[in-house]
Amino acid sequence: MKISLLQQMYKDVLAGIPLARESHHYSSLINLCLEQPPEGDEPCHQKLLPSTAGGIESHQDTDMSDVVPATDELSTSFANMSPSFCPREVMLLQLTLIKMMVAKAESQEIELHVRQKYCEIFALLLKEAKIDSKLIHLLGCDDRLLSHMASQSLASLVYFQLKEEDALNVPWLSFSLNTLLGFPGNARVAACLWTLAAVLKETLKDALVPGAGLLRKLLVPLDAVLEGFYNAILLHQFDSHHYTSPYSEATNNLISFIDLLEALLASRTELELPLRCQRILFLKVSYVLNIISSSIPYIIKKKLILLLKKCVLYKSREDAKSGSLFLQTPSLCEDMLALSNAVLQVVNLTWLNQIPLSGKSSYFGSSEAPPGRDSQGGSDQTVLRALSLVVLKALEFKIHNSATQAEIKGDFESSMSQLLMFWRSHGKPSPQSQTVVHHCEWLSLVFMEQDDDMWEAAKALLLIYLKFDRLQCDAADNPSQKEEESWEFLVHAGTALCTRFVLSSHRTEKSKAA
Structure with missing residues (x-):
């Protein structure tokens, strides 16, 4: 028996060709051989490669000498394989085969009898060869590629077993x-x-x-x-x-x-x-907010901030299909309110000012710009937009669930003042624009480069304005002149003109760029 059998199996699985030999043969062929068999859950901190002298364990209780080559024969085949095909590559090929076969077994494009054959092989690997325990043991290998491939194969097998056996x-x-x-x-x-x-x-x-x-x-x-x-x-x-x-x-x-x-x-x-x-x-979003403002690597800060952005823009797949209001779900309303309260609480305590935004972009794993291209200066505009949206959407949801004018005025004035200071510190002025005169202009400058974010910011401000307007209509019939002027200024400063300016300014900047 030659290593070519393993290579031939790979070609057959890749092409979807039916496997002609007994399932035990193929399960033995792709069964991993570890120098140290897995015992318990102790981690492994050494390279676990097929031993050219130790053979390949079958972990089978029945006598299979009549359907598969003997262990010694398989050991000899690995020992006599081509020097260009080392034991590590054999194991990588076996791991690749496992993942490929799971994908093929789940594909409706593959013929039923071919998929059934794969299922038989998996049953043998799991019940007799204990392949799951071996993959778990391999996760602790110092070889990063082997560990990663073992993790991929293990995830495929766990899901396949969950789907096919409901276990x-x-x-x-x-x-x-x-x-x-x-x-x-x-x-x-x-x-x-x-x-x-x-x-x-x-x-x-x-x-x-x-x-x-x-x-x-x-x-x-x-x-x-x-x-x-x-x-x-x-x-x-x-x-x-x-x-x-x-x-x-x-x-x-x-x-x-x-x-x-x-x-x-x-x-x-x-x-x-x-x-x-x-x-x-x-x-418990406060834990995440504390980490973002701590002295951790910027990559972690950025991933957490983008995750928070996904939370505040959260929409279910059902909503995308039916158009229903996703916030009608009671648990999600409760969760969004908890997140909004926590975000606005730290924003009002100058949390935004504690977050330095890196100005360097990533170029395929490097922070250096390729030849002929200048490195981006200033702040990370992706994170700037994400943080701004987190604050605006949290403010929108909090105001939407507020019942009194006093609550709204306090939350809006405090949060927007902090956000404006944040924009002044990190915003990137447009080359065509002059000095910012009106607060509304900052929205255009911050969100101009991303249409989806621009739309979400404009929508949040519009919904805040509508809430303001409804409360004003529900207020006393004859408010004092001072109260009325104060209210109109608040509405203008934060919402109505802001939204109109954002949309018109965005179109103007786009036309200039074109």
């Missing part, structure tokens, strides 16, 4: 619980978080399967643990001294968790009553 993979669930509960002592936190996020994303993008049942089966066992981990990584165990480098393990863990929070945010619309882990970012 959550027990070794993976145990590993996830132990890893999250063991933070910060466990060294495989980032891999655990990334794998969970990948399974969650697979569940969301599968349009052929109802997502609610799978999501509950996936998240309910992890719900309380995820909330505890949120508290631990963002509050109890957070120390900015651990995040001095953007390449540190602590930074990697936090970035992986932010990606998971984004997936949890996208998943909450699938459930009529969202779980606690899907709401935790809204209900």
Whole structure:
């Protein structure tokens, strides 16, 4: 038997050609051989490669000598393979095959009998070869590529088992619980978080399967643990001294968790009553706000700010189809109000001034501009727009849920004054524009380069104006002249003229650029 059998299997799977030999043959062929078999959940800090002398373990209880080559034969084939095909590449090919076969098994374009063959192979890999435990063990490998490929293959298998068998993979669930509960002592936190996020994303993008049942089966066992981990990584165990480098393990863990929070945010619309882990970012957003103003790498600040922007612009996929008002959901109303109150509270305490915005752009992993192109000066306009929208949308929602003029005046005046100071510090004046004369002009300068953000900012201000107008109509029939003048000035300064100026100025700037 030659290594060419593994290569031929890859070609057949890639082309969708039926696998002619017994399923046991193929399960043995792609079964991982680790130098140290997985025992418990202890992390591995060494390279785990197929041993050319130790053979490939089959982990099979039945006698299979009549359907697959003996272990010695497989060992010899790996030992005698071409020097250009090293043991590490063999394992990478096996991991690639596992992920490919899962994708093919889920594809309706592949013939049914071919997909059934893949399912038989997966059943053998999971029940006899204990491939899930081996993949979990491989997550702790120092070889980053092997660890990443193992994480991808594990996520594919966990979702496949969840979808086909309506069962959550027990070794993976145990590993996830132990890893999250063991933070910060466990060294495989980032891999655990990334794998969970990948399974969650697979569940969301599968349009052929109802997502609610799978999501509950996936998240309910992890719900309380995820909330505890949120508290631990963002509050109890957070120390900015651990995040001095953007390449540190602590930074990697936090970035992986932010990606998971984004997936949890996208998943909450699938459930009529969202779980606690899907709401935790809204209900305890103060932890995130504190981290943004701390001395952590800029990449973490930016990811968290963009995540907050997604929260305040949150719309469900159902709303996009039906046009219904997403805020009719009681839990989402409660969550948005909690987030808005927390954001406006820190904004009124000069929180915005504590956030330095980097002026450097990223060019495919580098902060240096390519030859012939000047590096962008000034502040990061993407983050500037995101922070501005977070404040404006929080203000819109808070005012929408306020019942009295006094509440609105206090929130609006305080928040807008802080936002204007923030814009003066970081706004990038247009080359065609003169000195800013009216406050309304800042909206055009900040949001001019992004149409979607411009529309959201204008819409927020318009809705605030309508709320002002309704309250004014509901006020006393004969207000004093001073009160009326004060109210008209407040309405003008913050809303009506602002919105009209934004739209007209935006069209003017676009025509000049053209």
